[in-house]
Amino acid sequence: MKKYIQDLQVVNKMILSKEYYLLELSSNQPLPEVLPGQFAEVEITGSDTTFLRRPLSVHDVDYDKNTISFLVQIVGKATKHLANIEVGKTLNVIFPLGKGFELINNSENALLIGGGCGIAPLLYLARHLKKQGVKVSTLIGVRRSSQLIELDNYKKYGEVLITTEDGSEGTKGYVVNHPVFENLKQFKKIYTCGPEVMMKAIAKRANEAGVDCEVSLENMMACGIGACLCCVTETTEGNKCVCTEGPVFNIHNLKWQI
Numbered sequence: 001m002k003k004y005i006q007d008l009q010v011v012n013k014m015i016l017s018k019e020y021y022l023l024e025l026s027s028n029q030p031l032p033e034v035l036p037g038q039f040a041e042v043e044i045t046g047s048d049t050t051f052l053r054r055p056l057s058v059h060d061v062d063y064d065k066n067t068i069s070f071l072v073q074i075v076g077k078a079t080k081h082l083a084n085i086e087v088g089k090t091l092n093v094i095f096p097l098g099k100g101f102e103l104i105n106n107s108e109n110a111l112l113i114g115g116g117c118g119i120a121p122l123l124y125l126a127r128h129l130k131k132q133g134v135k136v137s138t139l140i141g142v143r144r145s146s147q148l149i150e151l152d153n154y155k156k157y158g159e160v161l162i163t164t165e166d167g168s169e170g171t172k173g174y175v176v177n178h179p180v181f182e183n184l185k186q187f188k189k190i191y192t193c194g195p196e197v198m199m200k201a202i203a204k205r206a207n208e209a210g211v212d213c214e215v216s217l218e219n220m221m222a223c224g225i226g227a228c229l230c231c232v233t234e235t236t237e238g239n240k241c242v243c244t245e246g247p248v249f250n251i252h253n254l255k256w257q258i
């Protein structure tokens with residue numbers, strides 16, 4: 001797929017919680033086709049300390065408004081700097097990058113599982129799956145209820161299930177402790193993004209139940225276009241760059257012990 005480098009204007013910034021914010025960016029030219037699961041490399045404009053672009057998953061695209069949005073968690077200097085960007089400023093963005101999720105068809109059930117900021121690519125995925133007639137269930141796992149964000153947006157596309165580690169909302173524990181794991185066979189496919197340890201636990205359960213499963217990896221990245229090789233992961237076909245061959249992989253193509 002062709003990649004674009006565009007100066008996108010910040011048209012909306014929403015602070016969702018202490019850790020999370022949402023940036024909505026607009027282009028002065030029609031946005032290209034973006035597939036669910038793809039990501040962008042965003043320049044950290046105006047930063048004296050962050051020189052490398054940062055990878056962010058495409059959270060949503062609204063072709064009527066010609067906007068693309070990103071859900072960001074503040075973890076370090078770049079994500080903190082971006083949180084202070086003013087509406088009206090521009091960000092230089094390379095997109096769409098990587099390979100997205102493989103969509104299933106009409107009348108099938110899909111389970112989407114996001115851990116923490118791993119929910120970011122799942123909203124756009126849910127939008128696409130629902131459009132195809134798929135019944136979507138989204139399971140969101142966080143440490144505590146104050147980290148639950150944007151639930152109403154996910155509810156537009158299907159039921160939303162919740163786990164919190166401290167039990168402050170939904171089922172207490174990790175995502176794999178949710179009762180939905182007792183009947184995984186009802187799903188044609190599981191799609192997940194979040195901490196690797198969580199995705200490995202999900203992959204194991206999906207494998208045991210014989211349910212197809214794709215994971216979106218968030219390896220450290222620099223260039224985002226296959227040039228620096230800093231993002232490689234071991235697959236059944238040798239080492240592959242997560243930025244160009246992923247970030248989405250089928251669990252059976254990864255060298256995970258599941």
Ligand SMILES: Cc1cc2nc3c(=O)[nH]c(=O)nc-3n(C[C@H](O)[C@H](O)[C@H](O)COP(=O)(O)OP(=O)(O)OC[C@H]3O[C@@H](n4cnc5c(N)ncnc54)[C@H](O)[C@@H]3O)c2cc1C
Nearest residue numbers: 054055056057071072073075076077078079120218219220
């Ligand atoms: C394909 C892809 C999609 C991503 N999508 C999103 C998204 O939609 N929203 C979002 O908020 N973040 C996303 N990330 C993670 C995001 O890129 C990093 O959090 C960001 O680059 C950190 O930059 P920083 O300067 O703020 O923090 P840094 O100072 O670079 O790092 C701060 C801390 O975060 C850790 N960290 C940095 N990068 C990563 C990473 N890639 N994975 C795990 N830990 C990391 C570092 O080890 C360090 O402990 C994605 C990453 C990838 C590879």
Ligand code: FES
Nearest residue numbers: 224226228229243
């Ligand atoms: S980030 Fe440079 S090769 Fe993947």
